[in-house]
Amino acid sequence: MPLFLKDKKRGYFKPELIFVILLIFLCLFVFFLRIKHLERLSLWMDEGFYVLAAQQILRHGYPLYPSGHILFKGILYSYLLALAGWLFGPTTLTFRLISVFASVLALPLFYFLARKMVSPVLALLGTFILAFSTWETEYARTAIYFSLLQLIYLACLYFFHLTYLEGRKKYLWPTVILFIVAPHIHQLAMGTFFSFLALFFIFGFRRFFRRDVLWPSVLIAASYLLLQLHELFFWKVGYVYEKEPSGLKEGLSYFFQGFTLAYFREILLSFPRMGLIVFLSFFLYLGLRLGRAYYESKERIFLNRWLFFFINFLLPLIFFGFFRTHLQPRYLFQLHPLLVLLFLVAVQEICRAVLDLFLQPFSIRSRFRGQEALIALFSFALILLLSDQASWRATQRIVNRDYKDRIVTDIITRSGRTEHYDYQGVGTYVRYYLQPEDIVVTMHMVFQYIYGGGKVDYWLWTGGPGTWDAWEKTEEGWKEVYVGARWLNSLEDLKKLISERGQHRLWLVATPSLYKRDHISQEVADYILAQKDRLVFRGRDALSAVYFWPAQGEEPLKAAPAWEAEWLPASLGKIEFEASSSRGAYLHFAKSKAIQLKRNIPWKNELPPGKYILHLALRTRSGEEGRKRSSLEITFRTRKNNLLVFSRTIRSEDLTPDGRWRIFTSRIDWPQAEDLWLSVSFQGEKSIDWDYLDFEPLDPRIESQDFKDDLKGEKSVSD
Incomplete structure (x- = not known):
C-alpha cells in the first residue's frame, strides 16, 4: 500500500484507507460485470489475428502463420494469449479474459496516479468514470491488445514519475524494462518516450544531460528504432499499408505523411466536453505557471506534474x-486515462480559480477551513455533469449486447462496423460437414481458418489497394499472407472455380464484406446472393452465410423451407448439427429454470401478403423425464403499429417422447410487405429442438375459416 496512506506521526492509516477499500470493491464489481456474457459473441475485428497467432504458438512455439509468415506485431501479447490458452484451454472466454484482467488492474493504477494530482474523492470519481466508460468496457471484452496496452502505458508513466519526478532511483531499472517491453504489446506504447521530453522541459538541460537520464533514453530509443526498422524490412503481416521500401525516402513515406489535426478532432468527437476542457485548461496551466502565488514548493511540484501529463497527452x-x-x-x-486525469485536474483548478475570484471582494485571500472541501464538492458536481461516455446504462448495453444490436462507431472504429459479426456460426457449420477433398472459399480467411477446421483454399476479395493489402505474389500465383489461400479477385475467377470443381464439393463462406462495395464488387455480390438454392446456413448476424455446391454429378440440394430456426439473429438457444434435420442444423433450447427470451428481433418480410399455412418443425429429446414440462412461444408482430400477426405456444407434452420431429401447422393472414418483429420465449425443465419455419400458400379452393381465431395456432398438428 502506498506510503501516503500511512500517518507517520500516529502510526496508523489515514482515512484514505476507506477509499482504497472502496476501490477494491469497485475492481471486483467491474471484473464480474465485464466477464458477463464474455463468450456469447463470435471473435471479430482484429481478434482473429492474435488468436490465430496464439494457436500457432501452442503448435509451433512461435507465431508462425499457415502462410509461412510470422506475426511480430504485438508478439508479447500473442504469447500471453498462448500462455492463457495453454493453462485454461484455447477458448474465446480464455483469450478475452486477458483484456478483462488488464482493464481491471488499470483502475487502481489510475487511482494512485491521479492521487498525485487531485484529492482522493476526485481520484475515486475518475476511477468510476473509467470503470463505466463505454470505451473501456468495449475493449475490455475483446481479445485485442488495447486494454493490456493501456495498462502497460499507465505503468510506464507511473514508474517514470516515481523515478524522475519523485527521485526514487530504485525504480529506474523497472522503468527501463517497462519502456523497452511495452512496444511489444503494441508500438503505440512508444508514445511513452515523450516522458523524457517532458523531463527536459520540467527540469532543464542540466538535469536532462545526466547519466541516469541519458543512458536509459538512448537505450530505449535504440530499441524503438530497431523495432521500426524490423517492421519496415522484415514484416510480411501486421502492417497497415503495402510496403516495398527501396530506400530511406520510401521507408519514411511508409511511416509518415503531411500533418493533420484529425486526431485532435477525434478527441472532440468522442469526448466533446472533456476534450474541450482539457485543451483549454492548458492556458489555465500557463497562467498559473506565470502567477507569483505558484512559486511555492508545493505548487511547483503540482505544476510540474501537470505539465508532465499534459506533454504525454x-x-x-x-x-x-x-x-x-x-x-x-x-x-x-x-x-484515455490521461484525458480523464487532465479533466479532473482542469475542473479542480477551475473551481479553485472561480472560488478565489468570488472570495476576493470579501478580502478573503488566505485559505480558510473547509476551502478544499468546498472545491472538492464543486469539482465533484461539475465532473458528473461534464463527463463523456461514462454511463451505467450504456455499459449494460455493451455487456448484454447481442447480434443485430447497434454499436456506436466512435467507440470501436469508424470503418463501418456498426454491429457484431458472426464468423463463428458459419465457420463451425462448414467444419462439421467438411470433407478432406472439399474446396473452401471465404472472404475472411483468418476467422474461417480458426472456426472452420483449419482449411481455407481461396480468398475472395475484389477490393483494391488500401482496402486490405493482404496479398502477395508467389511462385504458385497470388495468395493472401495469413493462411496462404489463393486469391480470387473477379467474378470470372469465381465462376471458373465453381464450374471446374469436378468431383470436389465447394463451400463459399460469405461474410459482411459481401455488402461492402470496397470489399466485394457489386457483380460478385449479385451473383452470390442470387444462389438462393445453394444457401445452407446463415449466421446469427443475418449477414454471414454459407453457400454449398455438391460435387458434379451428385444429387442437388433439396428444396429448403422459408427460414431455418438456427438462423435466428440472436444468441438464443444453441445451434446443433444433425444430418437428418433441415439443412443439417437446428436450434436447441436446453432445460433451464430461467426464462430464455428475446423480444423484437428484426425480421425482413419477403413474402407477399395473403393467406398461408405456417409450418413449425419441433421435437423434444428422447429419454428425458416425462413429468417435466417446458414451452416455446413464437410471435410475429408488425414493426410499424405492433399488430399481432401470429402467436403460438408449443408445449413439451404436445411433442412425441421418442424424439421424432413433429410438424405444427397454423393458418395465418400475412400482412402487407413490411418489416416484422419476431419474439421467441422458452421456459421449462425439458429441452425443445426447433428445426425450421415454413410458409405454404393456402389453396383458395379451401373454404375460408376464421383466421382471427387461428392467430393462436391451435388448428392442426401432424407428424
Missing part, C-alpha cells in the same frame, strides 16, 4: 498528425 496527438495510418479513434485508447 498532447505530443502523441501531434505525432499521430504526422503518422501514416487509418484514422480511427481506437488508436487513442491508451491516452
Whole structure:
C-alpha cells in the first residue's frame, strides 16, 4: 500500500484507507460485470489475428502463420494469449479474459496516479468514470491488445514519475524494462518516450544531460528504432499499408505523411466536453505557471506534474498528425486515462480559480477551513455533469449486447462496423460437414481458418489497394499472407472455380464484406446472393452465410423451407448439427429454470401478403423425464403499429417422447410487405429442438375459416 496512506506521526492509516477499500470493491464489481456474457459473441475485428497467432504458438512455439509468415506485431501479447490458452484451454472466454484482467488492474493504477494530482474523492470519481466508460468496457471484452496496452502505458508513466519526478532511483531499472517491453504489446506504447521530453522541459538541460537520464533514453530509443526498422524490412503481416521500401525516402513515406489535426478532432468527437476542457485548461496551466502565488514548493511540484501529463497527452496527438495510418479513434485508447486525469485536474483548478475570484471582494485571500472541501464538492458536481461516455446504462448495453444490436462507431472504429459479426456460426457449420477433398472459399480467411477446421483454399476479395493489402505474389500465383489461400479477385475467377470443381464439393463462406462495395464488387455480390438454392446456413448476424455446391454429378440440394430456426439473429438457444434435420442444423433450447427470451428481433418480410399455412418443425429429446414440462412461444408482430400477426405456444407434452420431429401447422393472414418483429420465449425443465419455419400458400379452393381465431395456432398438428 502506498506510503501516503500511512500517518507517520500516529502510526496508523489515514482515512484514505476507506477509499482504497472502496476501490477494491469497485475492481471486483467491474471484473464480474465485464466477464458477463464474455463468450456469447463470435471473435471479430482484429481478434482473429492474435488468436490465430496464439494457436500457432501452442503448435509451433512461435507465431508462425499457415502462410509461412510470422506475426511480430504485438508478439508479447500473442504469447500471453498462448500462455492463457495453454493453462485454461484455447477458448474465446480464455483469450478475452486477458483484456478483462488488464482493464481491471488499470483502475487502481489510475487511482494512485491521479492521487498525485487531485484529492482522493476526485481520484475515486475518475476511477468510476473509467470503470463505466463505454470505451473501456468495449475493449475490455475483446481479445485485442488495447486494454493490456493501456495498462502497460499507465505503468510506464507511473514508474517514470516515481523515478524522475519523485527521485526514487530504485525504480529506474523497472522503468527501463517497462519502456523497452511495452512496444511489444503494441508500438503505440512508444508514445511513452515523450516522458523524457517532458523531463527536459520540467527540469532543464542540466538535469536532462545526466547519466541516469541519458543512458536509459538512448537505450530505449535504440530499441524503438530497431523495432521500426524490423517492421519496415522484415514484416510480411501486421502492417497497415503495402510496403516495398527501396530506400530511406520510401521507408519514411511508409511511416509518415503531411500533418493533420484529425486526431485532435477525434478527441472532440468522442469526448466533446472533456476534450474541450482539457485543451483549454492548458492556458489555465500557463497562467498559473506565470502567477507569483505558484512559486511555492508545493505548487511547483503540482505544476510540474501537470505539465508532465499534459506533454504525454498532447505530443502523441501531434505525432499521430504526422503518422501514416487509418484514422480511427481506437488508436487513442491508451491516452484515455490521461484525458480523464487532465479533466479532473482542469475542473479542480477551475473551481479553485472561480472560488478565489468570488472570495476576493470579501478580502478573503488566505485559505480558510473547509476551502478544499468546498472545491472538492464543486469539482465533484461539475465532473458528473461534464463527463463523456461514462454511463451505467450504456455499459449494460455493451455487456448484454447481442447480434443485430447497434454499436456506436466512435467507440470501436469508424470503418463501418456498426454491429457484431458472426464468423463463428458459419465457420463451425462448414467444419462439421467438411470433407478432406472439399474446396473452401471465404472472404475472411483468418476467422474461417480458426472456426472452420483449419482449411481455407481461396480468398475472395475484389477490393483494391488500401482496402486490405493482404496479398502477395508467389511462385504458385497470388495468395493472401495469413493462411496462404489463393486469391480470387473477379467474378470470372469465381465462376471458373465453381464450374471446374469436378468431383470436389465447394463451400463459399460469405461474410459482411459481401455488402461492402470496397470489399466485394457489386457483380460478385449479385451473383452470390442470387444462389438462393445453394444457401445452407446463415449466421446469427443475418449477414454471414454459407453457400454449398455438391460435387458434379451428385444429387442437388433439396428444396429448403422459408427460414431455418438456427438462423435466428440472436444468441438464443444453441445451434446443433444433425444430418437428418433441415439443412443439417437446428436450434436447441436446453432445460433451464430461467426464462430464455428475446423480444423484437428484426425480421425482413419477403413474402407477399395473403393467406398461408405456417409450418413449425419441433421435437423434444428422447429419454428425458416425462413429468417435466417446458414451452416455446413464437410471435410475429408488425414493426410499424405492433399488430399481432401470429402467436403460438408449443408445449413439451404436445411433442412425441421418442424424439421424432413433429410438424405444427397454423393458418395465418400475412400482412402487407413490411418489416416484422419476431419474439421467441422458452421456459421449462425439458429441452425443445426447433428445426425450421415454413410458409405454404393456402389453396383458395379451401373454404375460408376464421383466421382471427387461428392467430393462436391451435388448428392442426401432424407428424
